[in-house]
Amino acid sequence: MLWAALLLPLGSAGTLPPDEALRGVATWALQFTPRVAVSEEAVLFEVEASVRLFGGKRALRDRVVQEGADLGVKSFAWATNSLAAHALARAGIENGFKRPLDDLLDGLPMGVLSAVGPHHSTLSKLGCRTLGDVRRLPRGGISRRFDKDLLGAIDRAYGLQPDGHTWVQMPDDFEAKLELMSRVEMAPALLFGARRLLLQMCGWLAARHSGTTAFTLKWAHDSMRSKEVGDGGELTIRTAAPSRNLEHLCRLLAEHLAKVELEAPVGDLQMVATEVVALNERSESLLPDETQAGESLQLVLERIAARLGPERVLRPVLTDDHRLEWMQMWQPVPKPLPRKAIDPVDMPQPTWVLPIPLQLSTRNDRPLYQGLLHLLTGPHRVEGGWWHRLGEGEGATTAHVQRDYWVALSEHAGVLWVYQERLASDETAWYLHGVFA
Amino acid sequence: MSAVLSWAGDEDALPALGLTSTARSRTRRSQPGELPPEVEQALWRGCDFGSQGGTVVSSGFAALDAELPGGGWPCQALSEVLSPQQSVLEWRLIGPALRDVVSRGGNVVVVGPPKTPHLPGLHHTGIDEKHLVWVQAEAPAERLWCTEQLVKSGSCGAIVAWLPQARPEQIRRLQVCAQACDGLTFLFRPAAAQHESSAASLRVVATFGVDWEVRVHVVKRRGPAHDGLIHLRSFPGGLDSVLTPRLLVPSELIAARAPSRQRTHQGPVHALGGPAASSRLGRHATAG
Secondary structure, eight states: OOEEEEEOOOOTTSOOOOHHHHHHHHHHHTTTOSOEEEETTEEEEEOGGGTTTTTHHHHHHHHHHHHHHHHTOOEEEEESSHHHHHHHHHHTOOBTTSSOHHHHHHTSBGGGSGGGGGGHHHHHHTTOOBHHHHHHSOHHHHHHHSOHHHHHHHHHHTTSSOOOOOOOOOOSSOEEEEEEEEEEOSGGGHHHHHHHHHHHHHHHHHHTTEEEEEEEEEEEEOTTOOTTSOSEEEEEEEEEEEEOOHHHHHHHHHHHHTTOOOSSOEEEEEEEEEEEEEOOOOOOOSSOOGGGSSOOHHHHHHHHHHHHOGGGEEEEEEOSOSSGGGSEEEEETTSOOOSSOOOOOOSOOOSEEEEEEEEEOEETTEEBSSSBOEEEEEEEEEEEOTTOEESSGGGOEEOOEEEEEEEEEETTTEEEEEEEEEOSTTOEEEEEEEEEO | OHHHHHHHHHHHHHHHHOOOHHHHHHHHHSOTTOOOHHHHHHOOOTTSOOOOOSOEEOOSOHHHHHHSTTSSEEBSSEEEEEESSSSSSHHHHHHHHHHHHHHTTOOEEEESOSSEEOHHHHGGGTOOGGGEEEEOOOSHHHHHHHHHHHHHHTOOSEEEEEOTTOOHHHHHHHHHHHTTOOSEEEEEEEGGGGGSOOOOSEEEEEEEETTTEEEEEEEEOSSSOOOSOEEEEOOGGGGGGTOOGGGGOHHHHHHHHHHHHHHHOOSHHHHHHHHHHHHHHHHHHHHO
């Protein structure tokens, strides 16, 4: 048996830590094992069966210590039973496997066992200071003079009697609150507190074998705010693919928080997992999978879209039109491409286009663009679009085009795609529309 | 450096292997100035390229591949393309390499291009809608940030970024990130950046030639300095299917037109235009 005890800091007057904090840590711990119990100020869990899944004892311990410290855990201890782990954590000894458990426990002050508490003064008058002293007293005498809990607790701590626990049940919905240590005035600074909540959420998601596609961070302004400011605000973050990757969610949240402006200092945070879906995990393989080494492209583009705005991370879609402006359109990346693919035209087409054609000046009826243009091939007539109405009502026009396209060569500007259009009263004008780059 | 070291190692190894008498006799028989094959093999010459650590993607031009260390555009490193003008030759130069990337299922991500990419034209270089992403980054800081995120993720087949205002320390940062990125990374920068230092492992200056050419000069590479220009013949956007033999050499066409214009039109405007045309002609003669 491999028990871990995680101790949360006590309140200022020696009171137990708030229930929410304990529940938060317990929820997070559920990702390691279903056998999690809360006892006074400690969260206890048994991980013997999970050691291999998390990459060995050393890796598991490092992860628990690192993430636990983020959650505000004060001290850790590992031992063969829960009571011993709890006692060692209180005494500040982390490793309960360094020496035989009896030796370790004998040296601890007797106060580390809660069952000693009611009889502390009597025992100290008897000359006991350590657990070893208490254990060496005659058993018959202890059970007669003190209550049965003391002897039972000592037996359980030394592993002579089995433990009994009430396991923590996993909540069906994730909702966690956090009171910030100090008032926060800048939105990005909320991330520190939000990370703690995210850590709990990722633990809860891992325990449920799911990922989230949307989660909400709510904040409450503190009571000293001015009157016109509301109670607080909230921010919902959506992801394209379900995820419980802490770093990814944290960076996504950071991008969104960077844009938020707080109206008043914030005192409390709350996080809710709004949409949770089952996540299919990649199986652990003996041979490392090379393609999965980095972050997937989808995740990066999502983060870029979070900063720049989704309308600026685009993918092209071909449309069935022969006019250059409507040959393709651009849509945000997460949107799926249409199922019916359009065959691309096999005519020569420029590789860059100008969003609005540029009118060129002319000399002797020949277009100029960084010098005289030499028309190479053409004309390529593009005509049509009377069916395509732009705008509504009075100002409606049709996107009708009647153009002769030419491939033009400039000695400085490269190979260009220019067109000649007939204007009113037999005038013509030349436009630059694309570049063959 | 490593090549020199290995050569020194080989020298030590020769006595250990025990040169047989036949080998000695062969050494004696070789002509002065001609090295025995085992020495020839281990010898590193000043004109050889240094050892290229990572993989490369062929540029699609044999003449260019011959001048690039490893025989292509490097993965896990930055390739800087400097050109005097934007949006004149980008796809022509890197298109064949991108075709290779896309055919292997890699994505091409374009960061902050100077104009709108036109997919029907890019189809001719083998890029399709499933493998092209356009990131519209405008401000210099945005361009850098997006490029860095993409490079760090290492999940793109090719990253093509326009960074007109990047500073040397920012390029260095990208180069460090790129060492862990398996895809190609192209940075397009103005030709003026040629005089700044840069951490990119490959820098080329590309200019446009009238006769369907891209002229490339390698400014920096892992190897000896490069002299002269490489002339690469490329037809953009599927134009090769419509060009007549006469149009394959537009410089002759232009040259043929220029004097005729001078002869037929007499006027103040064309008196000015004449010398300009002839000076252009002269430049072509020297460039050719």
